[in-house]
Amino acid sequence: HFRNYPFFFCGLASEQVILDADRPFLRVQLYDTATLKCCYKGGSKFLTWIKRDSSAAKNRVKDTVSEVESDSLHCSTLTFDKVELNDTGLYQCYLNKSKVETHGTYMQVYKPMEKTINLSESTKNTILMFEGFLLLLCVIVPSSILLFKSRSLKQLEMKKMKQEEENIYQGLNLDECCTTYDQIERSQAHGAYQDVGNCAGEGEAIQLEKP
The missing domain is CATH 2.60.40.10 (Immunoglobulins)
Known part of the structure; x- marks a missing residue:
């Protein structure tokens, strides 16, 4: 050296x-x-x-x-x-x-630094078990929180869709819809009867013209 x-x-x-x-x-x-x-x-x-x-x-x-x-x-x-x-x-x-x-x-x-804490083997094992438990909590807790948030978000979306459907039905007047539907059915039925009557009238007219 x-x-x-x-x-x-x-x-x-x-x-x-x-x-x-x-x-x-x-x-x-x-x-x-x-x-x-x-x-x-x-x-x-x-x-x-x-x-x-x-x-x-x-x-x-x-x-x-x-x-x-x-x-x-x-x-x-x-x-x-x-x-x-x-x-x-x-x-x-x-x-x-x-x-x-x-x-x-x-x-x-x-003089090198000496160990200030002299731990027994049982104490060391207890500390290791506690560290493992803490590590497990660090894994489980975030996963549980994420799962809970996912479920809450899904429920919120379903509730929102249900509210939108209710708003659609609330915007419609069911009485007016039923009245309009009845009018359409009546007009279709009346038109069919008129066609049959017209056809019958024309047939009679034709028969009268024959010698």
Whole structure:
């Protein structure tokens, strides 16, 4: 996780030290393993890991330290097997002979959130049953409302059709309709009798003309 950044020059003129860039920040969960690293070129190989807390006081770190050197680059690794909350702070390498401090890495140790409610299995089952009941209500209630609205709409349409039929009958005068119907029947019957009479008259006239 360490990147190769430009080196920084510092130290005395007689002994030049080139510091590699440190990891600026590291966040670690409580009781996890953490590893910090500092690298530099030149200068003395003897160094001390120091920690600065919120009071800015320097404290020597006594955790596991390992040294690695390759291609004139000297690296020191500080390892925490199980970090504690009080391990939070800024960690730097202090070069004893050159009196140079690296830029350092700020390590933050955090405690994960714990479950505030410890439920038994029976309580969990009850909650699941209640959730299922609520889900069933969410399905049944809208369906029932929709069915009720559909029935109400159908009844309203039937009532409207019945009212329209009643309005049609109310607009008609039944007495006048019956009188008109009787007049039509009488006129048809009278016309038929007249035709028979006319035919009979013409027949007689014809018979009289015969010798």
